[in-house]
Amino acid sequence: MTESTATTRTSRPPLLRAMVPALAAAIALASWWWAPSGDAALMTDRALLGLIEDSDLYAVDVDPAPTVWEHYTIAQGDSLANLWTNQWQLPEAALYTLLNDPRSADILRQVSPGQHLEWRADGEGRLLALRLWTDPSKGWEWNLRSGQLHRTALTYERNLHQVAVRGEIRTSLSAALAEMPSLGGRAQAIAAEMGELLPLASKARKGDRFSLLVDLEYIDDAEGAYAARLAGFDYEGEQISVRAARFDDDRFYTPEGKSLLPGFRRTPFNSEYRISSPFNLHRHHPITGRVTPHLGTDFAMPVGTRVLAPAKGVVRTVSYHPLAGRFVVIDHGQGYQTRYLHLQKAQVRPGQEVKPGDVIALSGNTGRSTGSHLHYELRLNGRPLNPMTASLPSRERLQADELRRFQNQYAAYFDLHEQENATAVAGNGNRRDNAG
Ligand SMILES: [Zn+2]
Known part of the structure; x- marks a missing residue:
């Protein structure tokens, strides 16, 4: 560094x-x-060089989070280049490295709708690995290590299936899930996904009941599941009761189509401030030539400017780092996280819930910074995104067509629960018709 x-x-x-x-x-x-x-x-x-007013000129991961495999199913009209840079915000350099290998270029040119892509990047946004499944059991994997490309043919026997599990909290959700063999050893991952969706760390109570719908993937004859993903959940607890499922856009919605993660503002302040240093994953040091990524956007602003939560969330960290200065990290759920560096003063405490527009801090010039500014980071599943261009969760609810598609997709799951609720209510002599 x-x-x-x-x-x-x-x-x-x-x-x-x-x-x-x-x-x-x-x-x-x-x-x-x-x-x-x-x-x-x-x-x-x-x-x-006093003219240079900004300078958190280092990549400092103040609160590292593990990155995960991202999944994408190719749709009609998709272009790899467009997905790569605009939607996934992966460095172009990695795509060039892939396309420079003629065989890889050939494979990637033939990507077609319905095929499945998986990829993983590190905490500085560098692509580590990419997989393309050309059919359910065949595909290719590329690994990038220090700029070197390794291509492998994948021929697994892949089995995909969905399981529904239900249970009750005695100590924690992960403890309850750990006892369920049908999750193929993936209980921790599922508990972590649930923790992103609901504030279970503070609000789960003994006696809360849950039912989960989980997509599992097994390869070859391996004992445990190769991958697991939450598809839907119904959580009924003393402090929280929510039912939702995953839609095409990878976000979760209630049966009525209401988003669990609505409204994300583009910038965490009122008024406008000049960008003094943009997000850039592959900026080069002019002298050493090394890549020194800038993982956020810097806004020049006077010390003491109010910094506002861009979306609802839970404060994860309030701390001090010699380079980052006073900093705050907020989890917004579904893998979204924002970070605020070089603050003068934090106005929140870890564990505190915030709403959009809540004052979370006053901007400053603390840590290794040569001018007053706010360094603002947006991360998805641990991976830094450009806060100014990333696609942000903004819709409150699914529109008519989408809602119909979503409700059809989960009809069996949602209906089942309607029936159970009706039966439970019937026991109290209060039966209502099952509208579905
Ligand atoms: Zn910065």
């Missing part, structure tokens, strides 16, 4: 001075290359 060899340090000041005019002409671009160090010579150069 920082240069530490004596050679680099002694050779740097003349180089920096030579570059000052060029940098001054391109402040927005220049703000990223400063490698932080307490070194006295570097401080002199920092003063020289």
Whole structure:
């Protein structure tokens, strides 16, 4: 992250001075290359380059979260290039690396609707692996390690099936799920998904009842499930009662089509502030040539500016880091997380629930920062996204056509529960018709 060899340090000041005019002409671009160090010579150069007002010039993962495999089913009209850069926000460089291999280019050119893609990136947005299933049991896997591409043919016997499990909380959901063999050893992953959807850490109570619909994938004759994904859930508890299922867009909706994650503002403040340093996963250090990603968007703003929650969520972390300064991390559910660095003061506590527009902090200039600004990060499943261009959950509910499709998809699941509820109510002499 920082240069530490004596050679680099002694050779740097003349180089920096030579570059000052060029940098001054391109402040927005220049703000990223400063490698932080307490070194006295570097401080002199920092003063020289006082024009550069922003500079969290390092990739600091203040609160690392594991990244997960992302899934996508190719739809009619999809273009890989468009999905890659716009929808998934993966670095173009990785796509070029793939397409530079003629055989890989050939395979990827023939991607067709209905085929399934899976990919995984690291906490700095770099692609680690990609899988393409050309049919349910055959496909290709590409692994990228330090820029090197490895291609493997996949020939698994894949079995996909859906299971429904139900139970009651005694200590925690994960403990309850751990006792269920039908989950193929994937109880922890399912409990984690549920934890993203509902604030179970604080609101689950003994005696709460749940029923889950889970998609499981087995390959070859392996004992445990290869992958598991929550498709739907019905949670009835003392503090929370929610029923929802996963739709095409990978987000969860209630049977009436109401989104569990509505309304996500583009920026976490009122008014407008200049972007002093944009999100950039592959910016290069002009001297070392190393990639030093900028994982968020920097907004130049006066110290003390009110920072607002862009969506509802639960505060995960409030802490201090020598580089990031005072920082706040908020979980918004369904894998979405936002982070706020270089704050003057946090106005929230870990575990606190926030609504859109709630004041969460005052912006500042703390940590390794040379000018007052807010560094704002948006992450999905641990992976940094460009907060200014990412597709944000914004719709409150499914529209007519979508709602019909969604309700058809889960008719059996939703109906089953309607019937059970009706039966339960009937026991109280209060029967109502099962409308479905
Ligand atoms: Zn920044």
